[in-house]
Amino acid sequence: MAEIRPILWDNGVLKLLDQTRLPLEQITIEIRDYRAATNAIRDMQVRGAPAIGVTAAYAVAMAAREVQAVDQAEFMARLTAAGAQIEAARPTAVNLRWAVQRMLQVAESVPDLNHMADTLLAEAQRIQEEDEAINRRMGDLGKDLIPEGGSVLTHCNAGALATAAFGTAVGVIRASWEAGRRFEVFNTETRPFLQGARLTAWEFQQLGIPSTLIVDSAAGMLMRQGRIGCVITGADRIAANGDTANKIGTYSLAVLAKENGIPFYVAAPISTVDLSLASGDEIQIEERPSEEVTHFQGKPTAPVGVEALNPAFDVTPQRYIEAIVTENGVCRSPYLESLKLAASA
Numbered sequence: 001m002a003e004i005r006p007i008l009w010d011n012g013v014l015k016l017l018d019q020t021r022l023p024l025e026q027i028t029i030e031i032r033d034y035r036a037a038t039n040a041i042r043d044m045q046v047r048g049a050p051a052i053g054v055t056a057a058y059a060v061a062m063a064a065r066e067v068q069a070v071d072q073a074e075f076m077a078r079l080t081a082a083g084a085q086i087e088a089a090r091p092t093a094v095n096l097r098w099a100v101q102r103m104l105q106v107a108e109s110v111p112d113l114n115h116m117a118d119t120l121l122a123e124a125q126r127i128q129e130e131d132e133a134i135n136r137r138m139g140d141l142g143k144d145l146i147p148e149g150g151s152v153l154t155h156c157n158a159g160a161l162a163t164a165a166f167g168t169a170v171g172v173i174r175a176s177w178e179a180g181r182r183f184e185v186f187n188t189e190t191r192p193f194l195q196g197a198r199l200t201a202w203e204f205q206q207l208g209i210p211s212t213l214i215v216d217s218a219a220g221m222l223m224r225q226g227r228i229g230c231v232i233t234g235a236d237r238i239a240a241n242g243d244t245a246n247k248i249g250t251y252s253l254a255v256l257a258k259e260n261g262i263p264f265y266v267a268a269p270i271s272t273v274d275l276s277l278a279s280g281d282e283i284q285i286e287e288r289p290s291e292e293v294t295h296f297q298g299k300p301t302a303p304v305g306v307e308a309l310n311p312a313f314d315v316t317p318q319r320y321i322e323a324i325v326t327e328n329g330v331c332r333s334p335y336l337e338s339l340k341l342a343a344s345a
Helices: 034-042 049-066 072-087 094-108 113-145 169-178 195-207 216-224 250-259 335-344
Strands: 007-010 013-017 028-031 151-154 184-188 212-214 230-233 237-239 244-247 264-267 313-316 323-326 329-331
Touching: 007 049, 007 113, 013 049, 028 034, 034 049, 034 072, 049 072, 049 094, 049 113, 072 094, 072 113, 094 113, 113 169, 113 230, 113 264, 113 323, 113 329, 151 169, 169 195, 169 230, 169 264, 184 195, 184 216, 195 212, 212 216, 216 250, 230 250, 244 250, 250 264, 250 313, 323 335, 329 335
Parallel strands: 151 184, 151 230, 184 212, 230 264, 264 323
Antiparallel strands: 007 013, 013 028, 237 244, 244 313, 323 329
């Protein structure tokens, strides 16, 4: 199968596959400083919690090249300020903060400023390599959840484009397919940014996995007809109790799945688990520009002057989630125990 790698460090330049241009154009943008990397995260040229984390790590490494300081204390103060700008790009995905804080912790441990930039670049590359290995491990652990001869529905994009490579939820589907199972695959269009239609459908084509695109509101009908065997999505933040923030519309799918007796699964790395939050009520939900709802690719799709609400994520309470696939195991209720155990493994 073709490998999709949306993030590449090449001779001092961060190269990102511009996901706002897919599927019609495969354009690579070249990022040369941390501010441009921050803008790419905010503008969703790179998206998906793990991919955002990897990009943020490189952004900190690039900031280290730019910071001028006379001693480590001044350097850390300026690098921390740059890190805060990077973290503010998108507030819901915990991987963004996780990656920035990991990079800052490494910087604290480097006594010689002459070696700082090289050390931080090596750490960013390590984060990228770890992410692919983690995704492949999740795929292996979760592949048996997809029923032979059945069907699976996924929402938004949780494939290689959302990660360093391979994917989370789509990675589980891919691993099951590569293991020889055959099943129907459905993916939602995922309004309003159409990550499912533009990105997930494109990924399935690249992987050679047949899939059927549906409008978001068709999921309930297909479930009632018995055409969906399970649902699997990614996540941008998971609270200690198992409540999960993911792309808007995920909660609706989980409720519909529960009503129809269909298992609902989540696949996400441990870096997405935020044990500092007791429940999903504490997760900050990103509000994106209303133009993403009233327009598409710059063209109006609604009357001029209409008001639109555009939350990027919603929270699915843990009672609707059958299992959470991590690289350290498949967690099940009670999540307070299983997620804590997986996070400490």
